[in-house]
Amino acid sequence: MARILITSAIPYINGIKHLGNLVGSQLPADLFARYMRARGHEVMFICATDEHGTPAELAAAKAGKPVDEFCAEMHAVQKDIADGFRLSFDHFGRSSSPRNHRLTQHFAGALAENGFIEEVSEKQVFSIADNRFLPDRYIEGTCPNCGYDKARGDQCENCTKQLDPTDLINPRSAISGSTELEVRETKHLYLKQRSLRADLEAWIDSKTDWPVLTTSIAKKWLNDGDGLQDRGITRDLHWGVPVKKGDQPWPGMEGKVFYVWFDAPIEYIAATAEWADAHGKADADWERWWRTDKGAEDVRYVQFMGKDNVPFHTLSFPATIMGSREPWKLVDYIKSFNYLNYDGGQFSTSQGRGVFMDQALSILPADYWRWWLLSHAPENSDSEFTWENFQTSVNKDLADVLGNLVSRVTKFCRSKFGETVPAGGEFGPREAALIAELQGRLDAYSACMEAMEVRKAAIELRGIWVAGNEYLQAAAPWTVVKTDPEQAAAMIRLALNLIRVYAVISQPFIPDAAASMMAGMGTEDWSWPEDIASALQVLPVGHAFSVPEVLFRKITDEERAEWQQRFSGVRA
């Protein structure tokens, strides 16, 4: 039995995520966690909400709520939706937790002690009316290049020119509109990533099994242009982790907080500590996942994320850990994803284009989405959601192939032999051929799941479902029963056992349907079918079963057209 630590990139607190966000980290991480648990490994699966920074402050202000209250509410909303999608986190934490405050301050203190923090004085725009420094993108004004009057302090959207806030003509606060702005001097902490460049490069070079998508992005940031840059890790904001050197004050940094990108990945560790707290466990229970001096040297740590998050996870967060010179667990494998596009364009949170997680669950159960998203995961290139493809995939794979097999077998058995596994007959060459085929496909499926090849795993799983259907089609117990009921009984005995096997192996993809199949088969035996031949004898003759409810319904053309229209833009 292995110990596997799995983290999914943590979603930002501000608003509900769309399906592209879901398939880019949380859902494939869940697939992997479920599979590893099913194989008997010890798994710690961690996610959280990323709660600090200006966007959270502004969203709270817009909602007319204190930012801590807003974040608590949005965390509960995101937690509910995650539960709805059956995301099996061991803990869904919060980056605003006291655990993360302490740990973030601890890392900053250790980095400072080891000489990896530099204090830098810079000039920044201060808004007197808002009583705060303004990040570049919260300053608006007229573009000196094209005259566009809503240019932002970092870039003009109209002519794409990169700007400094001081370039803008008639600058004003994007928060209040106030023009009472002045440039003030402020001090910030920088993480000296350049001093850790050699450590980082050696570490990345040692990861020969990482996907090309991951290493190429990391290498680009290490080497392109002037190479890896030092990075500001503090901000002049109110909402965040107050800057401290460990548990001591940091002179000159009063009233400042750590930048959200510094504290967010540390939350992976802190959330595991939150898990221990929530379950009344000792520090040793979470430290054995994270401290290589306290039991984590045999842990395999896998991270899941969209490609835009790769630089922070291959460079910034490892720099934090390495620079602490403390024995924290570094990631062993990074599984990164491209983007999912939506029906000929992009998902857009601001325009409400595409399907958001709450909307998805309001029209169909989680398994329908899980199956489509995972079987079309944007692994080697971007992929695209279309309603036609979604309808075809659900109707064919889930309803026609899997659902139909379960319904046909159980109903046929009930009518001919009663609601127990029938006795009589023996397996012949046709059954032997099926068993051989299933064994080969199952081995391939397991290999894909181990390797986190999500789409290929889905193809193998579908192949296993199809093989069962083709067997039944060819064996035709509904015909055989008229002339040789014993032989038909043997076929159905095999098929009922196959339903249990399908429940076990399909569970990582479609957990609710798997639970209904298993309940229908009247067993709680979730043991993995290492050996198909013996797995097909787990339900003995005389074992009682029941006919499950319809597992998957078909999506009609009318529904498809209606949904296509409904999600084409502007979320209500």
Ligand SMILES: [Zn+2]
């Ligand atoms: Zn411009």
